Amino acid sequence: MRCFRSSTRMLLAICTLASSCLAALQPTDIHIKVMERTGDKLFSASPQYPNTFGKVPEITSTTPLSVSFSVKSTTANEAVAVDQAFVNFRHKETGDETAFVAKRAGVGAYRMDLARKHFRTHFAPSPGLYDISLVLGSFADGGVHYALGTVQMSNGKPQQQQQQQRMSDTVVFGARPEIHHRFAEPQRMPSAAVSLVFAVLCVVPLVVLFGVWARLGVNVGGLGAEPVASAAFLGLVGAYMALAVAYWVGVKLFSALTYALVLALPTYAVGQVALSRRAASKPC
């Protein structure tokens, strides 16, 4: 079932104007029913066009509303299919309108059942008295706007609570309550002693590594074979480490990447020269 909000006012106005000009449609066999979930009939009315039904039935989400009617052409005196058939609900206080499409249920016969989800969406937030009307339109026979009567949409809350809810929905312009900022609690950090112990534990393997290397005979004597290129290569490797420290301290990521790219080419070239000359100088 489709529904339309107040944007259909223009359409309803056009239909009303058309009905005053042509007025060849007549709603007949109008039945308005409010049923219990069990199927028991709480309210039933069959007004004759253009009269309204007198009573004001109460409709809740558990007591669905059903509107059925037929449309007859006064000129041809037979049931006709119309191009538009809406059941329109208009809030008496706010003037908000909601229209539901009446589905075709036969030749010239239409029916609208107000489903529970539509009630919750459109009427539960704004309960109260609604004027219910039929809006029919046909390109051949004109349009009709027929006021059926008044229904009470209720969401189950007491009248006072509904009024309070309506009052709380109104917009109030003025100073907002003051916001008091709360700083985030600092992260729980370990004690400095624990951190220091683990820092020492990370350094100890490095000391052991240098000691084992010294015992294995690792030395820097081979750098003398190509001192310039080796010094340049080691200097550029050191520059990379300095760049990592700079990035940690404050240099932004993309700036650091740019510097790394600038250092990459000379590092590669100098390293290639140093290592290849060192390899060439070693006996086979």
Add this chain to the structure above:
Amino acid sequence: MARESAAAAAAPETTTAAAFNASASVSGIVSSLAREYTANTPQRLKVIDTYMVFCVAVGIVQFVYCGLVGTFPYNAFLAGFGSAVACFVFAANLRMKTNPKNRAQFP
């Protein structure tokens, strides 16, 4: 009767001897492995192996710290642990390339 008591007395001795033999075999395997490694492994590979052990040790220390204290700051743990793992992987690749036994595959 005398045979049964002798058999019962011999059973624990057999178990102790087997355990002793097992531990001796394990220690023997480890010592022979160390001897083989020291004698037959080129110096260059020992240098790389030492560096790989260093990477493993540093990674383990960082992991234990993270498990005990927590992950904050997480990026620092990721950087440190990831660096140790990456260094280990690169060192393993270097070892494969410099191993004289792989000279046919890496000329």
